[in-house]
Amino acid sequence: MASANLLSVSLALGLVSLAGCAHSTSSQPGAPVPAENRSTTAPSPDPRVGLRAGKMDAGEAIWNLRALSKTPPSEQFVDVTNSDLAFTSHYAIQGNYNGYQVWDIANPRQPALETSYVCPASQSDVSVYKNLLFVSGENLAARLDCGAEGVEDTVSSARLRGIRIYDISELAHPKNVGNVQTCRGSHTHTVLVDPKDRENVYVYISGSAPVRSSSELPGCISAASDPNSALFRIEVIKVPLAHPDQAAIVSSPRIFNDLVAPPKHGETPQDIAASKKAAAEARAAGGYTAVIHDQEIVLPPQFVDPMLDSVVQARQGTGAPTAADSAALRQALPGIISAMIKAHEAEVPPTAGPTQCHDITVYPAIGLAGGACAGYGLLLDIRDPAHPVRLGAVSDSNFSYWHSATFNNDGTKILFSDEWGGGGQPKCRKTDKHEWGADAIFTLQNRQMQFQSYYKMPAPQTQQENCVAHNGSLIPIPGRDVMVQAWYQGGLSVFDWTDPKHPQEIAFFDRGPVDSTRMASGGYWSTYWYNGVIVGSEISRGLDIFELVPSGLISQNEIDAAKSVHLDYLNTQGQPKLVWPATFSLARAYLDQLERSKGLSADQISSARETLAQGEKASDVERSKALSELATRLDGDANQAGDATKVRKLAEAVRQLSAAPHLAQRQ
Amino acid sequence: MTISHWRHSPALITALALAACTSTHRGAVQTAPQPAAHHETSPPATAKARADSLRHPYTAADVDFMSHMIGHHAQALVMAGWAPSHGANPSVQILAERIINAQQDEIATMQQWLRDRGKPVPEARPTGTKMMMNGVEHEMLMPGMLTEEQMKQLDQARGPEFDRRFLTFMIQHHRGAVAMVQSLFGTNAAAQDETVFKFANDASVDQSTEIARMERMLAALPASSGSP
Numbered sequence: 028m029a030s031a032n033l034l035s036v037s038l039a040l041g042l043v044s045l046a047g048c049a050h051s052t053s054s055q056p057g058a059p060v061p062a063e064n065r066s067t068t069a070p071s072p073d074p075r076v077g078l079r080a081g082k083m084d085a086g087e088a089i090w091n092l093r094a095l096s097k098t099p100p101s102e103q104f105v106d107v108t109n110s111d112l113a114f115t116s117h118y119a120i121q122g123n124y125n126g127y128q129v130w131d132i133a134n135p136r137q138p139a140l141e142t143s144y145v146c147p148a149s150q151s152d153v154s155v156y157k158n159l160l161f162v163s164g165e166n167l168a169a170r171l172d173c174g175a176e177g178v179e180d181t182v183s184s185a186r187l188r189g190i191r192i193y194d195i196s197e198l199a200h201p202k203n204v205g206n207v208q209t210c211r212g213s214h215t216h217t218v219l220v221d222p223k224d225r226e227n228v229y230v231y232i233s234g235s236a237p238v239r240s241s242s243e244l245p246g247c248i249s250a251a252s253d254p255n256s257a258l259f260r261i262e263v264i265k266v267p268l269a270h271p272d273q274a275a276i277v278s279s280p281r282i283f284n285d286l287v288a289p290p291k292h293g294e295t296p297q298d299i300a301a302s303k304k305a306a307a308e309a310r311a312a313g314g315y316t317a318v319i320h321d322q323e324i325v326l327p328p329q330f331v332d333p334m335l336d337s338v339v340q341a342r343q344g345t346g347a348p349t350a351a352d353s354a355a356l357r358q359a360l361p362g363i364i365s366a367m368i369k370a371h372e373a374e375v376p377p378t379a380g381p382t383q384c385h386d387i388t389v390y391p392a393i394g395l396a397g398g399a400c401a402g403y404g405l406l407l408d409i410r411d412p413a414h415p416v417r418l419g420a421v422s423d424s425n426f427s428y429w430h431s432a433t434f435n436n437d438g439t440k441i442l443f444s445d446e447w448g449g450g451g452q453p454k455c456r457k458t459d460k461h462e463w464g465a466d467a468i469f470t471l472q473n474r475q476m477q478f479q480s481y482y483k484m485p486a487p488q489t490q491q492e493n494c495v496a497h498n499g500s501l502i503p504i505p506g507r508d509v510m511v512q513a514w515y516q517g518g519l520s521v522f523d524w525t526d527p528k529h530p531q532e533i534a535f536f537d538r539g540p541v542d543s544t545r546m547a548s549g550g551y552w553s554t555y556w557y558n559g560v561i562v563g564s565e566i567s568r569g570l571d572i573f574e575l576v577p578s579g580l581i582s583q584n585e586i587d588a589a590k591s592v593h594l595d596y597l598n599t600q601g602q603p604k605l606v607w608p609a610t611f612s613l614a615r616a617y618l619d620q621l622e623r624s625k626g627l628s629a630d631q632i633s634s635a636r637e638t639l640a641q642g643e644k645a646s647d648v649e650r651s652k653a654l655s656e657l658a659t660r661l662d663g664d665a666n667q668a669g670d671a672t673k674v675r676k677l678a679e680a681v682r683q684l685s686a687a688p689h690l691a692q693r694q
Numbered sequence: 695m696t697i698s699h700w701r702h703s704p705a706l707i708t709a710l711a712l713a714a715c716t717s718t719h720r721g722a723v724q725t726a727p728q729p730a731a732h733h734e735t736s737p738p739a740t741a742k743a744r745a746d747s748l749r750h751p752y753t754a755a756d757v758d759f760m761s762h763m764i765g766h767h768a769q770a771l772v773m774a775g776w777a778p779s780h781g782a783n784p785s786v787q788i789l790a791e792r793i794i795n796a797q798q799d800e801i802a803t804m805q806q807w808l809r810d811r812g813k814p815v816p817e818a819r820p821t822g823t824k825m826m827m828n829g830v831e832h833e834m835l836m837p838g839m840l841t842e843e844q845m846k847q848l849d850q851a852r853g854p855e856f857d858r859r860f861l862t863f864m865i866q867h868h869r870g871a872v873a874m875v876q877s878l879f880g881t882n883a884a885a886q887d888e889t890v891f892k893f894a895n896d897a898s899v900d901q902s903t904e905i906a907r908m909e910r911m912l913a914a915l916p917a918s919s920g921s922p
Contacts, residue, residue, distance in 0.1 A: 108888070124888060149888060149891065149892070166885075166888070166891045167879065167884075167885050167886060167891060168886040168888075168891070177883075177886040178886075179882055179883040179886070180882055180883075181879075181880055181881070181882050235895065235899045236879075236895050237875070237876055237879050237895075237898070381903070381906065382902060385899075401899070401902070401903040401906070402903045402906050402907055424785060424788060424789075424907075425788075427792065427796070427900060427903065427904075428899065428900055428903055447796070448796060448799060448800075448896070448900070449892070449893075449895075449896030449897075449899070449900065450896075451803060451892065451893065451896060452796070452799040452800070452803070453799065454795075454799075459795070463792070463795075545806060546802070546803070546806065
């Protein structure tokens with residue numbers, strides 16, 4: 028289809044806004060997406076294909092989102108890479124290779140630059156905790172004195188590679204209270220707030236650049252063969268909150284030791300189904316199967332026949348194997364296979380494993396961390412912050428470079444992303460495979476990771492757009508696992524991974540390429556949900572803020588419930604446990620979900636909605652009584668319901684609402 | 695085992711590269727001397743290139759790195775391109791497909807970086823790099839690049855033997871690229887340019903990860919009588 032045609036179709040659908048307007052607001056009546064939108068299908072053809080190029084005036088496609096503001100970088104940060112985001116109070120702190128900017132986002136329709144701080148370093152990954160701000164430096168040009176002239180000497184006392192620590196009690200006057208230098212610098216870092224330790228926070232440093240000279244930082248050894256090599260480890264910095272100037276490395280855990288898992292292709296649902304079918308058919312026909320690495324495979328006759336012969340020989344018989352011989356072999360097979368696998372694994376020489384992690388996401392509430400570490404995704408026990416322990420590792424032949432991790436709120440799933448090509452390459456073209464440069468979703472059971480599926484932003488992008496999986500966060504929609512994720516110039520994609528085998532996109536925003544003639548770096552570094560809005564750090568275009576718009580895939584009640592979750596601060600890689608206050612929106616969100624899934628009868632749903640509506644208008648006493656009765660009724664309904672678990676969650680939400688009527692603000 | 699032979703042997707790689715040099719001048723892998731204070735003056739370049747190099751001017755070492763890595767990558771494309779026709783096993787074929795995809799894109803990045811700065815843009819040819827030394831032109835193989843003889847050995851192999859040679863040679867080839875990055879970062883005033891630092895670091899990290907993967911694949915290949 029000609030792009031002119033495509034454009035007119037998209038315009039008719041109200042999906043494309045051509046003007047890339049600064050500070051545009053569009054929440055007034057008559058906004059592009061009508062409030063009654065109940066559609067559950069993505070627009071077709073995909074309006075993200077064929078968007079006009081332009082730096083600040085690119086074509087745009089938006090679905091189930093509303094842009095609240097688009098704010099260009101302030102003067103000293105124009106044409107310099109914007110990187111990651113951290114949030115505190117009503118401020119967004121945006122890292123930049125030139126330092127950082129602090130945006131007041133109290134009014135998301137009009138972010139105001141609160142302050143900016145010029146101190147060049149890449150990647151200027153930022154985190155915040157109370158009055159402290161942490162900023163990463165990795166490159167060779169970053170200086171301790173924040174000068175912009177670079178550092179020419181290969182050995183220099185002027186160089187900063189590690190983290191800078193600031194006291195930002197006064198945002199406009201950050202005080203550099205400490206720097207911790209590390210051998211490989213800090214590509215990213217993760218602040219770990221240990222629930223048992225109120226005196227300190229810990230910072231995990233992931234550095235991927237080459238080891239610097241020991242003449243520059245004593246003790247830095249680059250030789251892989253040296254037992255004290257700065258490779259094959261992460262660094263843990265302990266920061267005493269009362270004395271951040273005393274922050275120092277307290278351990279360098281070698282979390283990769285003895286990591287020998289082979290690269291294994293994560294099976295697609297189709298592959299698994301096909302293999303199950305083949306195994307079942309083989310078994311029905313009297314064939315032999317074995318479970319190898321959790322998958323049942325059919326054993327070929329060349330493998331089985333010699334074994335059957337040896338069973339015959341073992342009973343000193345001759346001729347064809349009998350039914351009893353087959354049965355004996357069938358019984359012994361699991362043990363034989365398991366011994367063979369062990370013997371094979373013992374033959375494979377241990378390799379040194381990854382030399383570093385790219386990023387680590389800690390989830391202190393459940394004592395776990397997800398480490399995205401070169402060729403592996405790791406699960407770590409972080410209950411002793413200075414001594415993380417590896418619990419498991421996954422590897423995948425479709426993954427190039429394990430980049431970051433996100434747990435679902437229940438801690439029953441973990442999603443890893445693959446930043447294939449480092450973020451500078453166009454990995455979302457029609458010719459790039461769906462499972463390359465994507466997310467891989469795993470379930471977590473008994474602390475074991477089990478592959479489920481891949482997710483990749485589905486709209487093909489051009490050769491001029493760097494595009495690959497990048498940073499994202501959960502959106503606190505109760506009862507569902509929903510995430511918003513940055514895909515560089517592939518835009519942002521909101522998707523539901525409640526069903527880990529079938530992740531589904533439910534909203535998106537995308538712009539055309541920065542430049543139509545060449546690859547020019549741009550797009551979203553990170554898009555995170557923070558207190559009701561989605562904030563995106565656009566590498567070259569600035570700071571964008573969005574809100575969700577209801578559709579058949581996401582209801583207004585679910586959005587309201589998501590907005591009811593308030594955080595005082597957020598470092599996305601220090602994942603907080605999301606807790607929903609008791610609100611009518613929460614109960615109604617569950618009801619909307621039950622209606623969608625048919626997990627409760629239509630009559631029971633409409634009756635519950637009616638009670639909620641009446642309760643909301645009633646006096647405190649009447650409300651409490653009505654809601655309490657509804658909760659009891661729902662408990663009973665749960666037993667026959669299609670989705671008993673969710674009905675019980677609903678009953679619990681209604682019960683909390685009845686017990687705390689003063690909390691039941693009308694949302 | 696071949697792997698342990700290769701591991702921790704940057705000296706061996708350098709030796710290989712030197713042996714491949716058609717000239718007798720030692721140390722020729724490092725090209726023109728790069729005095730710390732010498733910054734090239736910006737040629738008429740696009741505004742974007744200026745923005746990229748705004749703070750820290752690039753040096754001759756940066757230009758050499760970007761130029762020389764193109765031929766290095768081009769050889770990987772030829773090697774990987776043989777996988778389907780030479781009976782590689784499926785996992786080696788997938789690896790080869792990924793290498794082609796990754797290195798083709800990276801060649802485009804390097805060519806654009808050079809073009810933006812008005813520098814000569816080498817074509818993606820799997821040959822050595824032409825260098826002038828003492829007024830004489832020499833063709834140099836960058837670290838880790840396969841010699842003509844090694845390329846012939848790989849081209850002649852089929853099936854499992856191709857897999858073994860491909861992995862062995864590609865590990866050598868990748869190690870050379872990582873060594874080139876280390877050498878760049880060890881040069882005064884080099885890689886201050888943001889694009890060069892990021893590109894070189896990403897290439898080093900990706901290829902180191904791929905080396906570890908190839909080592910494991912090599913170890914998992916079925917045993918054979920002929921050792922590479």
